[in-house]
Amino acid sequence: MTSRILQIAPSVPHAAVPHAGGRFQLQVVQAQQEAGAHVMLLVPSYPATRRDIPRAPEWLRVVDPERGLEHGVVVSLLLRASHRLLALAARSPLPWLHPPFIASLLLSSRVRRLLRGADVIDLQWYEMVTLAPLIRAIAGRRPRLIGTFHDVMSQRMSRRAEFESAPEESRRFQRLAQQHRRLEKFLARWLDTCLVLSSKDADLLIDSGIPPYKVQVVNPLVQVPAPATDTPPPSPRTDKVLVVGFLMRHENIDAAQWVISEMWPTVLAAVPGAELHVIGDEAPDRLNDLAKNAPRVVMRGYVDDLWTEYRQAACNVVALRDGAGVKFKTIESIIAGVPTVATPIGAEGVADPSSFVTISEDPAELAQGIIAALTDPREAEHARDSARRITDRHGATAFSRTIRRIYLGDPARPAPGDTSS
Numbered sequence: 001m002t003s004r005i006l007q008i009a010p011s012v013p014h015a016a017v018p019h020a021g022g023r024f025q026l027q028v029v030q031a032q033q034e035a036g037a038h039v040m041l042l043v044p045s046y047p048a049t050r051r052d053i054p055r056a057p058e059w060l061r062v063v064d065p066e067r068g069l070e071h072g073v074v075v076s077l078l079l080r081a082s083h084r085l086l087a088l089a090a091r092s093p094l095p096w097l098h099p100p101f102i103a104s105l106l107l108s109s110r111v112r113r114l115l116r117g118a119d120v121i122d123l124q125w126y127e128m129v130t131l132a133p134l135i136r137a138i139a140g141r142r143p144r145l146i147g148t149f150h151d152v153m154s155q156r157m158s159r160r161a162e163f164e165s166a167p168e169e170s171r172r173f174q175r176l177a178q179q180h181r182r183l184e185k186f187l188a189r190w191l192d193t194c195l196v197l198s199s200k201d202a203d204l205l206i207d208s209g210i211p212p213y214k215v216q217v218v219n220p221l222v223q224v225p226a227p228a229t230d231t232p233p234p235s236p237r238t239d240k241v242l243v244v245g246f247l248m249r250h251e252n253i254d255a256a257q258w259v260i261s262e263m264w265p266t267v268l269a270a271v272p273g274a275e276l277h278v279i280g281d282e283a284p285d286r287l288n289d290l291a292k293n294a295p296r297v298v299m300r301g302y303v304d305d306l307w308t309e310y311r312q313a314a315c316n317v318v319a320l321r322d323g324a325g326v327k328f329k330t331i332e333s334i335i336a337g338v339p340t341v342a343t344p345i346g347a348e349g350v351a352d353p354s355s356f357v358t359i360s361e362d363p364a365e366l367a368q369g370i371i372a373a374l375t376d377p378r379e380a381e382h383a384r385d386s387a388r389r390i391t392d393r394h395g396a397t398a399f400s401r402t403i404r405r406i407y408l409g410d411p412a413r414p415a416p417g418d419t420s421s
Helices: 020-034 047-055 073-084 086-090 099-107 109-117 132-139 153-163 167-188 199-207 250-270 285-292 306-312 328-335 363-375 377-390 396-408
Strands: 004-008 038-042 061-063 120-124 144-148 193-196 215-217 240-244 275-279 297-301 315-318 340-342
Touching (some): 004 020, 004 109, 020 038, 020 120, 061 109, 099 132, 109 132, 120 396, 153 199, 193 199, 199 215, 240 250, 250 315, 250 363, 275 306, 306 328, 328 340, 363 377
Parallel strands (some): 240 315
């Protein structure tokens, strides 16, 4: 019998998605479909989701519940009221809450049928995981409810508290961290499985009081495409340094600014021919202006073929000082065989420290790591050895096997919503 999987997510997966979490979402639905499941996607009516619906895989049916709602007078009034709540939701401890989406879940008979008819309901990202009690109330006890924590939000808030220089803001984020720690434990009561992307995040959820049997790890899939046979392979460059990240997120913006202002002058003093390439979509004006006034810094924006960039690079820098979750760009960098320099946050949950040129919070030490990658051929050989050590863990076979086990299996479990655990 074909398993029916209903994924609920804030974004639509497609081949050109510009952020790693979206690529992971696409890999999950592809693996589910290849395993023989019938997969559907339920998304909020954001401008971005409406734009991306036509870009989804042809076999993936995407449902915008608000658009398909039967608009009687009462329903129209309720939806209008939910849209007026958007501004209030943005100032809440859960700023991503989308009242129109919640209203459409409650009001749409079609959505209720989809939820109750699913074998598995897959909540992607924390903002959708927070809907677990509501989804369980609508769907009933039969569907297995899986929540994917791309980040552990309590850790993200704790780190933001450390990152903030203003004492009042730091205290605010400390309070948010405590609230999210309690919320994570509460949400787990309604989930059959809490899915995380590294053993580090699994330990965080277990430390928050979530039963270990509910926490499962799936190592992200990283597939290195073979170079095209009809074109010559890219020539490695000994002068090219990368900073990669979706530049709409503040931690990636901060990392790029920190590299340019605090590390790059030291690197250029030692290696005058070096060139820094900042790769990522949605860069803000302040970052573009900083790069424009810095020597030998190139803002590349979104690139279609990141692996060619890795094959050409002498070093990749993951200089994150904030954030949570496993860093896909770090995994990709190591598997691509690029000498990698990282902060502890950039390196966590990825590989052992020997896989990196340098791991440090000190910009001077990170700059020396970049210089070593640019000038010492032994770092390139060491990076290739590191790639061989971790490739299997993030390969297609292991990923497919894990997705089949988690989504198409049916492990023994207590009743959903059981608070005794």
